[in-house]
Amino acid sequence: MKKLIIITFLFSVALSCFSQEEEISIDSLIQQAIEKKIDDYYDLYRFFKRERFNKQDIDFLLKESQQKEYRLGEVYAYNLLGRHYRNNSFFDSSIENYMKALELSREIEDVNAEIVTLNQIGVVYRRQDKIRNALNYHQMALELADKIDIPDIDTKISISISNNSIGNIYLALKQYQLALEKFKKAILIQEKTEDKRGLAINHQNMGLAFQNLGDIDAALEHYNKSLQYNIENNSSIGKVICHNSISNVLLLQGKYDEAYKYISEVLPISEKIGNQYYTSDVYITFGNVQLKLDSLDKAKTYLEKGLEVANKHKIPSGINQSNLYLSELYEKKKDYEKAYSFYKKAIEGERKTFNDKNILYVNNLINKYDNEVSRNKIKNLAKENEIAKLKLLRNRNVLIIALVSIALLGVLLYSMYRQRLLNNDKKILMLEQEALRIQMNPHFVFNALNSIKLYVINNEQKNAVYYLNKFSKLIRSILESSSVKEVTLSEELKTMNLYMSIENIRLSNEVNYIENIDSNVNIERIKVPPLILQPFLENSIWHGLSSKKGKKEVSLSVTKISDEFIQIDIVDNGIGRDAAMKIRKNKSLNRRSIGIDLTKERLRNFANEYANNYSLIYTDIIDEEGNPKGTKVSLKIPIL
Template structure:
């Protein structure tokens, strides 16, 4: 009996001695680092052999660094404090300490320390779903790292961390393809540098992207790769994350018992680590597993524990997920009042988070286009300046050649002048067209984005994504068309279809746009000037249909009327030309439309290269009672 008592006592003494020796070893390293004053942040990180610091050791490092005026040591200590608070989900405290580290890093002008600290701050904001702040800090870190001309391995790892974190932000925004692009950039660097920890994180994130895209097998493959790297690294937190993710995938596959084995195995490890963010996630996942296994009491216990932690530490994703599963739980218990209450909380929380993120995302997109507008305005001014110079040059040449012609009666010189004048006029016309396009695009882009933004604000997510995709295709088509002289009729019709879809948003999709193409017309081979049909469609909408009540329709038909011509008819059922003219006259501000005039000049330039000319005819559509019921534009274009 005495022996049984002595054995645990001896074990306690040995363990205590080991702990004291380990603490003494770490304390000794701290004193050496402070006295040595290691001047490279990454070298300081490696000096401590990536070891974990407890709170007393962090305080010792901070105290000794301050005492010896070792600023880099202070930066390192504040970042350790911030990370410690983050792992325990005390996010405000974490940010406070990381900001102290950032201020010191900038004060001593240590770029490496600044990059690491910016990434750390971004991670904390990302944990709280504060997308804009997270994105700003990771972007600052990335910009700093990109300015280094010859980045070493440590800097490349920091770049991969920034890309990985931005990818995680895209995950939160449900932009999974964009997230995968960032993860692939990050994993490429980690593979080259042999960064196993980074590879473990990236495979985990890629798995999550594939899971959300519905590619379950690919997700499971990457989760298992991540688990392999975490086992090699002996990363406890990594094992917890991977087991949770694999368990969720198994739930999706209906393998509830296997899911239970995976998640139940790491519950004690998660509780031991004490990271409240992941502990909440583990409890919620375990509760969901028990729910699927119909162990409702156990499910209720773990889901409530997960919800309590998420609320305490302000983890929106944990709160929303817990509420959703609790709704399902109480539905199974036939307590429909509670089920409805939790479901409502889940939907409201998810809607708030998702809407905030998407509005932020669209606003960011608008800001990018605003910057593009500013650039275009500068380009427009430069073009106008060039036009003015050409006009001055032309006028000067007129005077010189006129004087020379009078003095020498030089018919030859006059002919040369006329040729030069025509060339200048052609350049001026081309520049005026480019200047007009630059002026029109920003206005259209701004209105279109604002229309799409209304869908986001009204929580019409599918419509927002649908029209944002169409808008991006239209912008790409316009940009590509602006650099070429001719496009196929097929490409022009596709662009017009996109244009009508975007314009139709502002009419609450009331306009019915119809395209009719004669099968005998080979639209893939016929060439026309780019964006030549847009002004006529715009006139149909804004002069013919905007003031009309009731059904609105625009029909675009293409027919081959001979071997030498095709005919394009644009017919609207609007108010007609006379009524539209009266409305324009009654307006207080009348703006002269030069879009049609420029289109005619462009068609003339295009037709000059053919043996036949184009024709453009406007006519009224008359109904059976003899009343005007719309406008028809008939455009004949040469094809041979």
């Protein structure tokens, strides 16, 4: 027993000495950096990379750097303080320290320190959903980095951080394709620089973009890649984020038990880390899992926890999400008054945030040019002051010249702005004209008239007159559509009926065309771009059915899936996309298909005027034996 006590005592002493030695070694490391006066920000970062600074260590670094007038050390210390407060969701204090770092980095003209600090400020604003400020700071960082003629690895990593952050902003704006482009650019840099932490972050972000686009399989693939990188990096916070995302995808798939397993693993880890932004997310997801498992009391506890944290630290996305789930919870409890109250809060919060973001997105480019004009004016004024000091006698003339110059500059900028607007209008007009030209391609007109001529030759007058009448109506409808931006869904369906009738002549009337319109859809009030469905019907006929033997059928159905969307499904029982592709490759003369890319561009222009975006999904239909038996095109169009 005495031996055990002695061993325990010696172990405690040794542990105490080790702790003191470790503490002294961190202080000593700080003193070494200050004595060496490391003059490159990235070199200073690598010097401290393995050290985990607590608040006391950071304060010591700042104090010593100030006393020894080591300005780069001050910048590094303020950035560490900014990260410390950000990780604990004290965003105002975080911004305050980052701003001090930014001012100092500009004062000592350290571009690398300035780029890093600008990116960090952008991250803090993005955490608070202050998208305008976040975008401005990340763009400033990107512009500074782009000005470096030969960027080194550190600068490339900063560029990837900027691209990743701007991609996150596009995510918040629901511009998912733009977000994916930014994330892919960041990943290319990170793969070359073997930046596993950056790869983990960007695969996580790509997963979120694909999830919002409805591609769940791609989302899970990227989430799992991110999780693997985080495991390799031994990143607890990364594991928390990935498990939270995977749980949300499993909830969408209805796999509630698996979702519970994933989120419950990281709940204690999240609480231990203390990052309130992600802790709020985990509480909300855990509450949602319990809600789906009908464990309402637990769900209520964790959703209220998530809401409390989000409110305390001003996290709008967390507030909106927890209010939405609490609405669902009280609906299950049949307390409809509370359910309505929480739902109203969620919708109002989301609408306010989204509207603010949309306004920013629309005006972003204009703001960018406004900032450039402001900088030019400041430069001009500085030059004017210098001229005025040197040539006081000519002050009046200089002032007149300056005013005229500014006026001319204003006229020039206004002319450039007007020219940009005209070019944009011209692009839209050319797009619509190209769409019309493709619908009216010579092959279609020639073949349709040939088919009608065959009826005349065979003395089938009724059929000739019948189809000639339909052909003339179709041509008139197409020409009328070329002069308008939108038509009613009713007019579009009539035009498609005429088109299918004409195309069917060339297939000896073998195709059975069916329309199914949901009674809840008011086709006289819903607007769509003219001739938007024609390319999909043409693909169904020429790629799906033209090579098929036996019964041929195309169905077009319109359903109202929510107050904000309708869905148009075009289904054929053709040979499937893979078989059609093989046939096209084997043909010596490939028939030029109607431009689906052009149709997507027209849909994007159309959806820009709505609060929601469109979506287009192709589905291969297979039988029980795995053989293709057709193709389904699902087009979701916003109506609010």
